[in-house]
Amino acid sequence: MDFRLDGRRALITGSTRGLGLAIARAMAEQGARVIINSRSIDDCQATVEALMGEGHDAHAMAFDAGDGPSREAALTGLDNSTGGIDILVNNAGIIHRAPLSEFAEEKWRNVLNVNLTAPFLLAQAVAPGMVQQGWGRIINIASIMGQIGRATIPAYVSSKHGLVGLTKTLAIELGPHGVTVNAINPGYFATELNIPLMADADFDAMVKGRTPLGRWGDPAELAGAAVFLASDAGGYVNGASLTVDGGMTASL
Numbered sequence: 001m002d003f004r005l006d007g008r009r010a011l012i013t014g015s016t017r018g019l020g021l022a023i024a025r026a027m028a029e030q031g032a033r034v035i036i037n038s039r040s041i042d043d044c045q046a047t048v049e050a051l052m053g054e055g056h057d058a059h060a061m062a063f064d065a066g067d068g069p070s071r072e073a074a075l076t077g078l079d080n081s082t083g084g085i086d087i088l089v090n091n092a093g094i095i096h097r098a099p100l101s102e103f104a105e106e107k108w109r110n111v112l113n114v115n116l117t118a119p120f121l122l123a124q125a126v127a128p129g130m131v132q133q134g135w136g137r138i139i140n141i142a143s144i145m146g147q148i149g150r151a152t153i154p155a156y157v158s159s160k161h162g163l164v165g166l167t168k169t170l171a172i173e174l175g176p177h178g179v180t181v182n183a184i185n186p187g188y189f190a191t192e193l194n195i196p197l198m199a200d201a202d203f204d205a206m207v208k209g210r211t212p213l214g215r216w217g218d219p220a221e222l223a224g225a226a227v228f229l230a231s232d233a234g235g236y237v238n239g240a241s242l243t244v245d246g247g248m249t250a251s252l
């Protein structure tokens with residue numbers, strides 16, 4: 001069973017921390033050349049140095065996934081610096097939490113732009129190279145909020161539902177060319193995005209109580225799903241949504 005990623009070039013957006021960094025490290029450990037991304041070149045370089053210190057092949061590519069010119073400039077540069085992309089992990093995401101009556105349109109647009117529009121445009125940018133070589137992997141990091149909802153996060157929930165739908169559509173269009181497109185739906189993981197929730201005793205108790213495993217997820221526990229989908233071992237999985245939530249959405 002081949003879980004190795006030797007010779008594959010993987011771009012993981014939002015990979016200087018949290019789930020993205022865990023995925024990048026796991027893919028590097030399987031032999032991939034990982035391209036580290038965030039808006040900060042300093043953060044990207046620091047992460048690259050750490051990964052290279054662990055013996056991995058890593059490159060920095062700072063751009064704002066939600067900013068068109070920044071994204072397009074970086075992808076143009078990609079062709080010259082590291083070659084095409086074999087594996088795209090659309091991980092970068094933001095969230096805004098507010099009651100409906102206080103939820104500003106600008107916040108709605110920002111969340112949809114980063115969490116849904118950017119993954120679409122990045123997929124559109126890297127797909128031609130994948131199609132040309134007859135092999136590719138696009139992995140969209142959605143959320144259990146792509147399957148259910150929660151009050152006060154309408155933009156995030158809508159963006160993640162949209163990302164699951166985008167995954168299915170691209171899987172249909174790119175599958176004939178040897179490119180698989182799948183989503184991973186994380187449950188509640190101990191990431192910076194969730195620090196305010198983990199600090200809230202009631203919310204922390206709710207997550208632990210609603211999750212059969214009784215705890216928040218560790219980012220390293222999500223990485224295996226990404227490696228599987230990126231590898232040849234996962235080569236017949238296409239258009240799927242792989243939920244990694246400790247059993248939360250399986251339970252009443």
Ligand code: GCO
Nearest residue numbers: 143144145150186187188189
């Ligand atoms: C929240 C959380 C969720 C995340 C969760 C599951 O505000 O409820 O941030 O929206 O999506 O980590 O992925």
